[in-house]
Amino acid sequence: MQAKFLVPNLTCQDCSCGHCAQMLLIGLKSHKDILSVKADYKQKTLEVDFQKPMTIRRIMIFAKNKGYDIEEIQAL
DSSP, rough: OOOEOOOTTOOOOOOOOOOOOHHHHHHHHTTTTEEEEEEEEEEEEEEEEEEETOOOHHHHHHHHTOOOEEEEEEEO
């Protein structure tokens, strides 16, 4: 399954400060049910490829718990 999300505060592509998108990307990528995460910093979007039992709702809750505003654009 795939989904695309709008993340308005997606910044710092090559940053390692720990306060930017890297926290979200590393957290998502480390989950066993998330197969890949692609960030588009210019468009402020994430494309997430995942498998069950992961759900779009769980991805959104995870991002919100990390301090990111996120909304689903479309299921791919």
